[in-house]
Amino acid sequence: MELLMEMELVQYLYPIPRAVIASAKRRKKSMPKRGVIEASLRIESGSIVGLVGPNGAGKSTLISIMAGILPIQNGIIRSNGNTVRSEEERVNLRSRIGLMPERVAWSGPATPLDVIQRLCIIRGLPKENAESILERVGLSSRARDRLSSLSQGMRQRLSLGASLIGDPEILLLDEPMNGLDPVAQNAFRTMIREMAEKGKAIIVSSHQLNELERFVESIAIMNHGKIVTQGSFTSVEHDLGVGQRLLISGIGPSPASSISENPLITVTELDEEGDWCLRLTRHDQTWSQDLRAALIERINVGNTRVASVERIPPDLEEILRTATGISEGINLQEEE
Amino acid sequence: MRLLLHDLKVKMVTPRMVILYPLLILFIPGAVWGFSDPNASLPGSIAVDGASTVMFLSSLFILLSATLGVVLVGFDSISRPRLTGELAIELSQPMNRTMLGMNHLFGVWLSVAIPVALLQISSLAIIEHQMGTFPSIMDSFTWIGITALLLLWYASIQMIASSMAQDLGSSVTFGVATWMLFTLMWLLVTVFIATILGVDATNTADPTFIAFQEHADLFSPNGVYQLVLQNRLPEASQPTVWDGWIDLAVVCWTTIPIAVFLRRFRNLKP
Numbered sequence: 001m002e003l004l005m006e007m008e009l010v011q012y013l014y015p016i017p018r019a020v021i022a023s024a025k026r027r028k029k030s031m032p033k034r035g036v037i038e039a040s041l042r043i044e045s046g047s048i049v050g051l052v053g054p055n056g057a058g059k060s061t062l063i064s065i066m067a068g069i070l071p072i073q074n075g076i077i078r079s080n081g082n083t084v085r086s087e088e089e090r091v092n093l094r095s096r097i098g099l100m101p102e103r104v105a106w107s108g109p110a111t112p113l114d115v116i117q118r119l120c121i122i123r124g125l126p127k128e129n130a131e132s133i134l135e136r137v138g139l140s141s142r143a144r145d146r147l148s149s150l151s152q153g154m155r156q157r158l159s160l161g162a163s164l165i166g167d168p169e170i171l172l173l174d175e176p177m178n179g180l181d182p183v184a185q186n187a188f189r190t191m192i193r194e195m196a197e198k199g200k201a202i203i204v205s206s207h208q209l210n211e212l213e214r215f216v217e218s219i220a221i222m223n224h225g226k227i228v229t230q231g232s233f234t235s236v237e238h239d240l241g242v243g244q245r246l247l248i249s250g251i252g253p254s255p256a257s258s259i260s261e262n263p264l265i266t267v268t269e270l271d272e273e274g275d276w277c278l279r280l281t282r283h284d285q286t287w288s289q290d291l292r293a294a295l296i297e298r299i300n301v302g303n304t305r306v307a308s309v310e311r312i313p314p315d316l317e318e319i320l321r322t323a324t325g326i327s328e329g330i331n332l333q334e335e336e
Numbered sequence: 337m338r339l340l341l342h343d344l345k346v347k348m349v350t351p352r353m354v355i356l357y358p359l360l361i362l363f364i365p366g367a368v369w370g371f372s373d374p375n376a377s378l379p380g381s382i383a384v385d386g387a388s389t390v391m392f393l394s395s396l397f398i399l400l401s402a403t404l405g406v407v408l409v410g411f412d413s414i415s416r417p418r419l420t421g422e423l424a425i426e427l428s429q430p431m432n433r434t435m436l437g438m439n440h441l442f443g444v445w446l447s448v449a450i451p452v453a454l455l456q457i458s459s460l461a462i463i464e465h466q467m468g469t470f471p472s473i474m475d476s477f478t479w480i481g482i483t484a485l486l487l488l489w490y491a492s493i494q495m496i497a498s499s500m501a502q503d504l505g506s507s508v509t510f511g512v513a514t515w516m517l518f519t520l521m522w523l524l525v526t527v528f529i530a531t532i533l534g535v536d537a538t539n540t541a542d543p544t545f546i547a548f549q550e551h552a553d554l555f556s557p558n559g560v561y562q563l564v565l566q567n568r569l570p571e572a573s574q575p576t577v578w579d580g581w582i583d584l585a586v587v588c589w590t591t592i593p594i595a596v597f598l599r600r601f602r603n604l605k606p
Contacts, residue, residue: 064606069605087432087433091432094429101421101425104422105419106420107416108416114342115422122339122436123431124430162425166430
């Protein structure tokens, strides 16, 4: 995989609104703390990275930084190995990037065709390309309708179309599934996979974790402006210690009591088919091949026999909860 | 250039422009038709003694219509795409921000300035039809050129307002308030400042006050516009303020608001 873009200890400080500064001065209070984004990230060709985190974690801001819209205060951004500093270098970076921001409320008297043609012109492309872009996102029948007449799903498609102009190497998609119907979601996933196969790097920020799980290969978890952990699902599971569940079933007397003797394992008896079925959760490490073999050997004593062993992968929601410390139920994290 | 042409093509057929066109037709060729009519009797002691006077008098109607047109066309040109998220897509494109900002500014400016210039050119024919003589090339050039510059000044101010506004309401309020200040309230501001500085403002026909007013007008785009046109009138009607100050005001009104807007646009966060 080729390294397309790299962010090294990048830092962005949110500006404090003037009204807040004035209010703090008037009340003789100390200035509020500035929100900060601190991140290091590598974007490789052909990768599909899910950017997840609770509300206010800084996902959209990080995407804007990657898109070259927000300036960074510290750190280094490298594009194709070259450090991005000047506006000209940011322009070059932007030529390799396609951005789909979260929920663009396209409005006004223009049409989807006008919008895409305009963006084609900005990118220095013939405006005739607009028709094919609209066809690609299923909007060709609405190309000449007014923007204000489009549904939310249609607007999402238009935003997606805008991000595809110029066939960019890196696609930054912020909540792309919002408002898309199931058929469009499926088509979207297929398109993303095809683009990744062609060597494009795709960063997808989403709250729909179950949707994200279906097509991302690796994740970066953000919380309070920082990337808490990143990597493939397996490595993140390992880092967070959430990949320790095993579903084991068999015949003969249940081995639950003998396994419970190990304080590092929690045993939950499940009512499944067969003589017994247990869910085993390790508290120290993941169930490696060796540990699983040792466990089977220990159970297969007397008339007890293991019929099946299955590792239960954690879902993205569980990973997110573990990484960010958000507990189950309604738990709205306060924004920084 | 391609982008500007595309934007103009879209902007010039928007509903607000379609509403604006009849107003501009009524205010520009309509005013010229009225002022250039040899049988017309104008209120007060206004005497029309030539084409330059017609153009000067009709400038009042341009100030009332075309400048308001710029405000109405430009008030949401930055704030609306910023609020909807469209600006984020635009700023993520590989185009220098200064160029993009210039494109926004020129898009607003030219979408009003082009129809106004066309109406002014047609008004020259009306003057010829009514008075039997075409205005001089220099007078015509000054009239059309300074009107275009006036609209550029308003467009720049409106773009600054639009880039500052956090919502559409504050953007249009800022634009309309600026327009009202320079178009309707400026005399009041001048009188107020004159009184503070000890200039007798009780008699607005007093030469001392007129001289003060002309200097105060240098700080208003409408004032500068009228001073430039007044300079084309017969000598007795010309302003007393030094020409150099008028030229300097034209340069300052052209460069400073544009520079402020472009600086804001370069640092704009979507």
